[in-house]
Amino acid sequence: MQHGVGLQNTNTDELFAWLHLASIPHFGAATYYKYCQRLNWKVSDFFSASQTELLNLGFNSSQVEAILHPNLNVIEASLKWIKETNNRFILHLEDSAYPPLLKEISSPPLLLFGYGEQNKLIDLQIAIVGSRNPSISGKECAKVFAHNLCQCGWTITSGLALGIDGFSHEGALQAKGTTIAVLGTGIDNIYPKRHRRLAENIISGGGVIISEFPPQSPVRPENFPRRNRIISGLCRGTLIVEAALKSGSLITARYATEQNREVFAMPGNINNPLAKGCHYLIQQGAKLVTCVEDINEEFSDLKFNTEVTNSTKSEKNSIESLxxxxxxxxxxxxxxxxxxxxxxxxxxxxxxxxxxxxxxxxxxxxxxxxxxxxxxxx
The missing domain is CATH 1.10.10 (Arc Repressor Mutant, subunit A)
Structure with a gap:
């Protein structure tokens, strides 16, 4: 059975069960694994237990209600969404196509909704994130680093937000590389709206757009920091280009640290408020980055395109002389x-x-x- 490539190739009952499971309030991967290990349950077992059994197992009343009386409108919306075109997918936690690196984190999403080439989710990824209102040099650095990292063999992952995120996606596309966008909204709600064309270009360029939030999910501010754990969780490392001391980018960096992934930060002018977050991260142990080689050398187990790195070094030497x-x-x-x-x-x-x-x-x-x-x- 082939998973995650569209309803026509998926066990509909199994997908329905996972959509039902994901609709349970305050129920995540850790809780799912706890019950599966303790009771040797599978997904379907959650819905064959009685109300009394569920309460005795520790489910609260709102969770029991969601298990016994699922919101069919939400589930049917997801089933309808995936049938509309053939470039959509839904991956569940036990799916063989679920990104293994993401599965390692403490709270992986139960479901991933996506557009595009789902197999790209297992590619070698590095996250680039930063301010929504970057300086001109910050914009340029995001595009150039994304471009050069793509040419070295990386896939660029970011959040499709305004600012550094968007310029990182654009730099990857200009390099004809792959880029992955993680939404903090429902999968059917590209946000911000001005990035709809960018989202289309990501898909047409062979990339992927994903979200843990199903179609018709309302926009909630708290979901944007939450999606940052997915950005860092998919990646071997995270590069912060520009960030204020209080910003979502530092949340992503914290997640990366907790996930035992590399954190890189780009230094800036000491008088620039958008450099303060990066300087703080460097003080806390993030690696200071001035060129792509500073990133690549931290991954001795990987082989990169040496023609690109040598070319970058030559350009660096030429510019240093200038x-x-x-x-x-x-x-x-x-x-x-x-x-x-x-x-x-x-x-x-x-x-x-x-x-x-x-x-x-x-x-x-x-x-x-x-x-x-x-x-x-x-």
Whole structure:
């Protein structure tokens, strides 16, 4: 029997039972395993017990009610959703296609609803997350790191949120790599709405969009931090690009630490509030990252595309030599006005404009409101 690729290839009764199980309030993987080990139960056994038996086993009244009288509207909505097109799937905890790395965490979701290539969920993944309102250099770093990590062989996993998440997905797509988005909403509710086109591109590019929340699930703020354990749980490591001290990205980093996964953080300007979260993580033991090799070298058991890493090193060396150029050295990593660049470099404004245009075409600087910023290494 083939699992998780659509209702036509799945045991409908089994899927119904798992959907029923997932609808029980405050019931997760740990509780499921407890009863299965203690009583040698299978999924169907939860629904053949009597009210008295369930209460004696420790289920509370609301759980017993959900077991004995399931919300058929919710279950039927999921069954209808999966039948509508052939690129949808539902994976349950005991499914052979369920991502093994995710199954290792303390609270894996009982169900994963998804669009796209479900087999990509077992690919080698690294998470990239960060601020929803990143700086221009933060956006660029997210795209460049995602692009280069994809070329090394990684799949990029993030949360489809505005900011760093979205730019990470875009960087992966630009590299023609695979990217996975984990929603904090029901699987039929792409959020934010402005990322619907990005979501379509992820699917058409061979990626995956998943959620533990079934169709028609209401949007709840508390579900967004909860989905972060899935992002980190799918991945060998998590890279934080920019984050304030109080942010969802630090929650993802905490989950990664608890899951015994690697945590990486990108340093920034000490006066930038969005760098404070990364600096805190580095102080707590996260690895400071300035290039993809800083990440790859932590995984000695893996083989990466050496042509890409060698090319990245060559570009880094080339840019480091350019950094001695007095004009490039006059541009900060924050917005630098044109007249300040001219004053620092001792070059006329017209020559500065001409030279910076060349540097912009080479990806070394970018024009922003108020001047130019240095982009650093690719």
């Amino acid at each position: 950094a001695t150029d007095r004009l490039l050295d006059s541009v900060d990593f924050e917005a630098t006005p044109l007249d300040i660049v001219a004053e620092r470099s001792g070059i006329t404004v017209s020559e500065v404009m001409s030279q910076l245009l060349e540097y912009e075409l080479r990806g070394l600087v970018t024009a922003v409101p108020g001047g130019y910023i240095k982009l650093g290494e690719k």
